[in-house]
Amino acid sequence: METFSNLIDLDSYSPDEWNMIVELAQQIQKNPALYRSRCSGKIMGTLFYEPSTRTQMSFQTAMLRLGGTIIGFDNPSTSSVSKGENIKDTTKIVSSYADILVMRNPYEGSAKAAALTADCPVINAGDGGHLHPTQTLTDMLTLKNEKGRLDHLKIGLCGDLRYGRTVHSQLKALSRYEGNEFILISTPELALPSYIKDVLNARGCTYKEIYSLDEAITGESLDMLYMTRIQKERFSSEEEYNRQKDVFRLDTEKMKKAPKDMIVMHPLPRVDEIAMDVDDDPRAMYFTQAKNGMFVRMALIISVLEGRLGAPKLLTGT
Numbered sequence: 120m121e122t123f124s125n126l127i128d129l130d131s132y133s134p135d136e137w138n139m140i141v142e143l144a145q146q147i148q149k150n151p152a153l154y155r156s157r158c159s160g161k162i163m164g165t166l167f168y169e170p171s172t173r174t175q176m177s178f179q180t181a182m183l184r185l186g187g188t189i190i191g192f193d194n195p196s197t198s199s200v201s202k203g204e205n206i207k208d209t210t211k212i213v214s215s216y217a218d219i220l221v222m223r224n225p226y227e228g229s230a231k232a233a234a235l236t237a238d239c240p241v242i243n244a245g246d247g248g249h250l251h252p253t254q255t256l257t258d259m260l261t262l263k264n265e266k267g268r269l270d271h272l273k274i275g276l277c278g279d280l281r282y283g284r285t286v287h288s289q290l291k292a293l294s295r296y297e298g299n300e301f302i303l304i305s306t307p308e309l310a311l312p313s314y315i316k317d318v319l320n321a322r323g324c325t326y327k328e329i330y331s332l333d334e335a336i337t338g339e340s341l342d343m344l345y346m347t348r349i350q351k352e353r354f355s356s357e358e359e360y361n362r363q364k365d366v367f368r369l370d371t372e373k374m375k376k377a378p379k380d381m382i383v384m385h386p387l388p389r390v391d392e393i394a395m396d397v398d399d400d401p402r403a404m405y406f407t408q409a410k411n412g413m414f415v416r417m418a419l420i421i422s423v424l425e426g427r428l429g430a431p432k433l434l435t436g437t
């Protein structure tokens with residue numbers, strides 16, 4: 120049973136609690152200096168078994184900006200993981216040194232397993248192709264800042280919808296707000312897994328699967344287009360990856376045909392799915408989004424350490 124305010128899956132909390140984190144992030148964004156001693160004396164442990172730039176550094180920067188300190192590893196080969204230590208033991212030990220743990224791991228369910236053994240709250244910073252809840256909070260802050268709302272949005276999600284944990288987390292969260300519609304743009308091989316479609320269906324959420332990015336951009340009046348990377352590391356063979364990697368590419372020609380107020384988001388890193396010259400388009404929000412990740416993680420650290428989220432509801436199913 121989970122005893123701490125862990126964040127493994129946003130579904131453990133209510134949209135009101137998510138909104139509270141986003142609103143606190145907006146407050147912090149207005150005047151970060153007000154919060155610089157908020158976590159003084161607290162220690163965050165970051166256990167990154169998989170590479171990361173944004174998630175790891177924004178968490179670390181967030182804690183440092185709150186007056187706390189950090190320990191951890193960003194490469195398991197420099198820790199005793201390389202000697203065969205299991206997640207349970209590593210988590211048990213580091214959670215006895217730290218006040219909050221942030222973990223990224225290539226295995227689905229690993230963050231939940233860590234939370235079962237940890238002596239402090241655990242934040243899921245991405246578990247394999249499953250979920251990435253703090254990216255979703257980042258996406259929500261960006262939507263709230265740029266579109267002014269989290270409901271009645273038409274959102275296109277493009278690329279790797281099968282293994283894309285950012286997509287899975289976002290769909291599970293935004294499907295709980297009224298009136299949101301989703302256009303799922305992928306090849307059949309990288310289509311959204313049925314367990315996430317089941318969530319959308321159970322919530323009576325409107326979604327459509329299409330194969331063409333052009334069709335989505337010109338025909339769907341999107342409020343936001345969420346591009347994602349085809350993740351080489353999730354494929355079992357190079358051939359399969361090569362077949363998928365260049366199917367969808369957003370460039371300035373496509374942007375000319377897009378709605379004037381359609382913002383473009385991407386969890387990053389990108390490879391070739393967004394041409395570099397799209398960066399100059401004022402609708403390109405991915406760098407702003409990455410910066411927002413720091414503010415939302417500051418808000419999350421405060422909320423978890425100060426017990427503002429309360430105990431998580433028992434997780435069931437996905």
Ligand code: CP
Nearest residue numbers: 171172173174386387
């Ligand atoms: N968006 C994201 O998770 O980026 P990193 O892999 O760089 O952390």
